[in-house]
Amino acid sequence: MEAFTTYTGRAVPLRRSNVDTDQIIPAVWLKQVSRTGFDKGLFSAWREDPEFVLNQPRYEGAGILVAGPDFGTGSSREHAVWALQQYGFRVVIAARFGDIFRNNSTKMGLLPVVLTGEQVEALQSAVEKDPALEITVDLDGREVRWGADTASFEIDDYTRWRLMEGLDDIGLTLRHADAISGFEGDRAAWLPVTL
Amino acid sequence: MGRTLAEKVYDAHVVRRAEGEPDLLYIDLHLVHEVTSPQAFDGLRMAGRRVRRPDLTIATEDHNVPTTDLLKPIADPVSRTQVETLRKNCSEFGVRLHPMGDEGQGIVHVIGPQLGLTQPGMTVVCGDSHTSTHGAFGALAFGIGTSEVEHVLATQTLPQVKPKTMAVTVEGGLPAGVTAKDLILAIIARIGTGGGQGHIVEYRGEAIRSLSMEGRMTVCNMSIEAGARAGMIAPDETTFEYLKGRPHAPRGEEWDRAVEYWTSLRTDDDAVFDKEVVIDAAELTPFVTWGTNPGQGLPLGDSVPDPATLADPVERQSAERALEYMGLTAGTPLRDIAVDTVFVGSCTNGRIEDLRAVAGVLRGRKVADGVRMLVVPGSMKVKKQAEDEGLNEVISAAGAEWREAGCSMCLAMNPDKLTPGERSASTSNRNFEGRQGPGGRTHLVSPAVAAATAVTGRLAAPADL
Numbered sequence: 001m002e003a004f005t006t007y008t009g010r011a012v013p014l015r016r017s018n019v020d021t022d023q024i025i026p027a028v029w030l031k032q033v034s035r036t037g038f039d040k041g042l043f044s045a046w047r048e049d050p051e052f053v054l055n056q057p058r059y060e061g062a063g064i065l066v067a068g069p070d071f072g073t074g075s076s077r078e079h080a081v082w083a084l085q086q087y088g089f090r091v092v093i094a095a096r097f098g099d100i101f102r103n104n105s106t107k108m109g110l111l112p113v114v115l116t117g118e119q120v121e122a123l124q125s126a127v128e129k130d131p132a133l134e135i136t137v138d139l140d141g142r143e144v145r146w147g148a149d150t151a152s153f154e155i156d157d158y159t160r161w162r163l164m165e166g167l168d169d170i171g172l173t174l175r176h177a178d179a180i181s182g183f184e185g186d187r188a189a190w191l192p193v194t195l
Numbered sequence: 196m197g198r199t200l201a202e203k204v205y206d207a208h209v210v211r212r213a214e215g216e217p218d219l220l221y222i223d224l225h226l227v228h229e230v231t232s233p234q235a236f237d238g239l240r241m242a243g244r245r246v247r248r249p250d251l252t253i254a255t256e257d258h259n260v261p262t263t264d265l266l267k268p269i270a271d272p273v274s275r276t277q278v279e280t281l282r283k284n285c286s287e288f289g290v291r292l293h294p295m296g297d298e299g300q301g302i303v304h305v306i307g308p309q310l311g312l313t314q315p316g317m318t319v320v321c322g323d324s325h326t327s328t329h330g331a332f333g334a335l336a337f338g339i340g341t342s343e344v345e346h347v348l349a350t351q352t353l354p355q356v357k358p359k360t361m362a363v364t365v366e367g368g369l370p371a372g373v374t375a376k377d378l379i380l381a382i383i384a385r386i387g388t389g390g391g392q393g394h395i396v397e398y399r400g401e402a403i404r405s406l407s408m409e410g411r412m413t414v415c416n417m418s419i420e421a422g423a424r425a426g427m428i429a430p431d432e433t434t435f436e437y438l439k440g441r442p443h444a445p446r447g448e449e450w451d452r453a454v455e456y457w458t459s460l461r462t463d464d465d466a467v468f469d470k471e472v473v474i475d476a477a478e479l480t481p482f483v484t485w486g487t488n489p490g491q492g493l494p495l496g497d498s499v500p501d502p503a504t505l506a507d508p509v510e511r512q513s514a515e516r517a518l519e520y521m522g523l524t525a526g527t528p529l530r531d532i533a534v535d536t537v538f539v540g541s542c543t544n545g546r547i548e549d550l551r552a553v554a555g556v557l558r559g560r561k562v563a564d565g566v567r568m569l570v571v572p573g574s575m576k577v578k579k580q581a582e583d584e585g586l587n588e589v590i591s592a593a594g595a596e597w598r599e600a601g602c603s604m605c606l607a608m609n610p611d612k613l614t615p616g617e618r619s620a621s622t623s624n625r626n627f628e629g630r631q632g633p634g635g636r637t638h639l640v641s642p643a644v645a646a647a648t649a650v651t652g653r654l655a656a657p658a659d660l
Contacts, residue, residue: 017512
């Protein structure tokens with residue numbers, strides 16, 4: 001995956017709560033068997049509305065999505081992460097994320113940043129006031145900075161390290177292949193097999 | 196200090212634990228379907244990796260499959276390609292597959308339990324959020340994304356941080372006419388769509404213990420709708436009774452050893468949960484959703500809520516948007532809401548008991564004029580069992596359509612979908628905008644409410660008939 005250290009750029013405010021992954025990428029787009037081309041499907045139902053934030057030219061080119069609480073709930077579809085990344089987002093900021101979405105994001109190098117509801121609201125207002133506002137998301141320093149404001153966020157050391165190095169989980173796990181084989185040798189005999 | 200069921204199952208699967216790193220968790224069963232796997236198999240191919248344990252992996256075709264004309268090729272070329280890609284991948288990597296038309300085919304979360312592959316104490320994953328269904332057996336089961344699907348295929352493990360635990364205790368017995376679906380919808384409305392976030396929920400209490408395995412699966416299935424990582428129920432005689440004699444269940448002396456182990460998994464008396472919620476079963480009535488997330492639900496006897504009365508601005512805005520999308524007016528009694536379509540099926544409510552409940556209500560009655568009712572069994576085995584019991588005849592005689600097995604209108608990836616503005620009462624799990632087809636409006640209900648609604652044409656419970 002692509003390494004993430006710091007991103008500086010503009011943001012889009014998405015003032016909606018409970019943005020489930022069915023909204024991020026509707027099911028019809030899930031029929032693809034490749035990993036590309038999902039940008040067109042991002043929020044495709046909502047993008048039919050010319051007033052929808054992503055259709056507003058003033059937010060064009062933004063790399064940070066600032067969303068309402070419970071972003072990415074629902075379906076486990078990683079296509080939601082691919083769609084956001086392929087559209088150009090590197091960071092999603094929200095007060096709360098769906099667990100699976102958050103997990104999928106960190107596997108792909110899309111940074112999910114949890115701020116408080118008040119901080120998210122302040123950032124959304126600042127961006128609405130000045131869509132050209134430059135925002136820095138600093139993973140190393142665990143900080144989001146805009147104007148005179150700074151908000152720190154939490155992320156565990158391991159996930160941060162993996163994101164900053166852009167490391168592939170499978171490669172990391174396979175270093176412990178012997179431990180896996182050892183565990184397999186001790187599994188209960190009654191456990192089912194499919195073949 | 197004692198441990199909870201979730202902690203015992205989790206701890207028993209830790210392959211490696213190291214300071215400052217996630218645990219490496221062993222996966223006992225990996226369920227695969229056509230939608231979230233193609234890119235994972237591609238990843239294996241590109242890296243020159245194989246499937247480490249094809250013998251712990253099983254695949255089925257469910258999301259895209261049409262529920263009519265099984266003998267014809269899938270008409271939608273994109274769906275067809277996805278299904279054919281799964282077949283190619285399973286054959287190349289040696290994974291057992293139950294394709295369309297096969298007697299073992301069905302929704303991934305219906306076939307695992309049906310085969311006896313889902314057992315207490317196991318870890319089960321699938322690239323599908325409703326994997327939580329399998330927690331009904333006391334398994335630790337959760338949904339994963341495609342990167343993790345590839346990780347499990349390659350290593351049979353997943354890096355995991357131990358989730359927190361939450362007890363949802365339902366005290367007392369469920370009143371007559373109240374089902375597992377009503378119960379879980381009420382729980383989600385109570386704790387919210389983020390209420391279980393970061394937690395494994397263990398459902399406990401008299402009302403849970405008295406549920407059948409089908410009912411328990413309905414409850415655990417929708418754990419994800421409360422934001423939980425997984426849902427679990429302690430294995431007991433009901434669990435063992437369901438499992439005994441299934442094709443992949445242990446036999447003979449192994450059965451006895453397994454039961455002894457499974458029994459030991461129950462939460463210790465002195466175990467402490469990170470969070471606890473208590474629900475009084477006696478207060479429950481048939482429950483339906485009015486909005487566009489599964490937490491927006493109310494007892495059927497209530498009216499569409501007025502967003503202005505909601506104190507939290509985020510919830511108020513969400514409710515306003517939901518009413519606009521759903522085409523509903525605050526104050527309308529829920530029983531006055533007329534539907535166009537009734538859908539019975541899905542991994543939430545597509546099992547034999549659900550179909551029996553529907554047939555029980557429809558027997559000797561007719562689906563209301565102008566209402567379309569689809570009944571889609573969760574698997575080909577469920578379909579056959581229902582037909583052996585004559586349920587299909589009751590359902591067809593009432594004017595409902597009896598279909599082949601699959602996910603169908605739960606997420607409208609096959610031809611079964613709502614048209615814009617069309618309203619459904621659905622036994623599925625998600626009332627998200629457009630979930631059952633672009634512009635479609637969904638009310639989540641139990642199978643009994645679905646059947647009664649089909650008869651009256653408006654949201655109704657069997658007691659209203």
